[in-house]
Amino acid sequence: MLVRHAVVLAGGSGTRLWPASRQTRPKQLLSIARAGEPLIAGAIAIGRAIAHDRVLVVTAKAQVEATQLSSPNVEIVAEPIGRNTAAAIGLAAAILAVRDPDAVLAVLPADQHVRDRAHMAEVLDVCLAAVERDDSIALVGIPPTRPETGFGYLEMGAGPSDGLRQVLRFVEKPDAQHAQAYLASGRYLWNAGIFCLSAKRALTELDAYLPHVGRAVRAIAADPSVAAYEYAALPSISFDHAVMEKTDRVVAAPAAVGWNDVGSWTAIPDVRGTDKTGNATIGEVVVIDGSGNVVVSDDATLITTIGVSDLVIVKSGDAILIVPRDQAQRVREVVEALAARGLTRHL
Numbered sequence: 001m002l003v004r005h006a007v008v009l010a011g012g013s014g015t016r017l018w019p020a021s022r023q024t025r026p027k028q029l030l031s032i033a034r035a036g037e038p039l040i041a042g043a044i045a046i047g048r049a050i051a052h053d054r055v056l057v058v059t060a061k062a063q064v065e066a067t068q069l070s071s072p073n074v075e076i077v078a079e080p081i082g083r084n085t086a087a088a089i090g091l092a093a094a095i096l097a098v099r100d101p102d103a104v105l106a107v108l109p110a111d112q113h114v115r116d117r118a119h120m121a122e123v124l125d126v127c128l129a130a131v132e133r134d135d136s137i138a139l140v141g142i143p144p145t146r147p148e149t150g151f152g153y154l155e156m157g158a159g160p161s162d163g164l165r166q167v168l169r170f171v172e173k174p175d176a177q178h179a180q181a182y183l184a185s186g187r188y189l190w191n192a193g194i195f196c197l198s199a200k201r202a203l204t205e206l207d208a209y210l211p212h213v214g215r216a217v218r219a220i221a222a223d224p225s226v227a228a229y230e231y232a233a234l235p236s237i238s239f240d241h242a243v244m245e246k247t248d249r250v251v252a253a254p255a256a257v258g259w260n261d262v263g264s265w266t267a268i269p270d271v272r273g274t275d276k277t278g279n280a281t282i283g284e285v286v287v288i289d290g291s292g293n294v295v296v297s298d299d300a301t302l303i304t305t306i307g308v309s310d311l312v313i314v315k316s317g318d319a320i321l322i323v324p325r326d327q328a329q330r331v332r333e334v335v336e337a338l339a340a341r342g343l344t345r346h347l
Contacts, residue, residue: 006047010110019319093202094221115258141189147179
C-alpha cells in the first residue's frame, strides 16, 4: 500500500529579507505573512493535511534548534552543509525509502505563503493520485497574474486548463517581453517548486542524471555518521536542473491558491495588506503623510515616518535597513558587503 509523506525543505537563507532573516533565523522562521506564525508552519499545516503526522523537515545543521522551537512535533533531518534541493530531496527520499519502500512524497518549500491551504491540499491530492497511478512527477503550478520576471515558468501541453497536463519545458526567469507573452498565451504556469513523486522515482532519477548524489544519500540513509563526509563532495544543484528538466515524466496541475514566494520585502503588502494610503506595516509603526511604504519593526522599537513614500524600512535586532521600494531586490548586496567586510555578527 502506497503511503503519503510530506517533505518540507527548510534549508534556505532568504538574504533579500535581511535584516530580519539571518543565518540562525532564516526566512522560513519569520512571522511575516501571518502574525505569530512562521512561514514554515504553513508548509507543515499543508503537509499534515495530506500526510497527517508523516511530515519530515530537511534543514541545515545550524538551523535545527531554531526550527525545532518554531516547529515542534515534527521530525527534522539536518544537512551538514547546504547543497541545494537535489541533495535535500534525495536525502529525504533515501531515508523514507528505507522505512517505507512504497513512500510517496509531497515536497513543499518552507518559505512560501499560501493563502488557501485547503485548496492547495486538494491540488496536491490530485498530484499524489497521478504519482500513485502513473509513477509521474507531478508539479503544482501557479496561474500567473502578472508578467513576472522573477519566477521560472512551466510551458504546458494541451489539455484541460484546470487539470493535469504534461510539462513541455521549464523556462528560466524571462525578460519583460517574454513574461508578457507567457501571460497572454495562457499556456504557462509559474514554477512554485512544489511537487509530488515516489521515493523510488526520486532515487531512480538521481541515479540516471546525478548518480553520485544517489549513491551518497543512500549511504547516509544506511549510516548517518558518514553524512558530513558524503555531503562535502556533492554538487550544489537544484532538483529542477538535475532531474526535472531532463526527464519526460513531468506533469503539472494549476493551483490558484493565493501563492506568494515572499521573495523580498515588497511582498509584504500582498501577504499582510495595506492601509488606505497603501502603507504596509508590521509592529510599532506610525506613518504620517506618506504612501506606498513597507515599514517593519520586529521588536518593541517604534518607527515613525513623516513625508516619505515608497520606502522599505526594517528594524530587526541590531540592524536597520532603508531602501527605495523599487530597489528592494538589492538587499542581498548588503549581505554580500557585510560578509566581505567580516561583519558576520550582523549576518
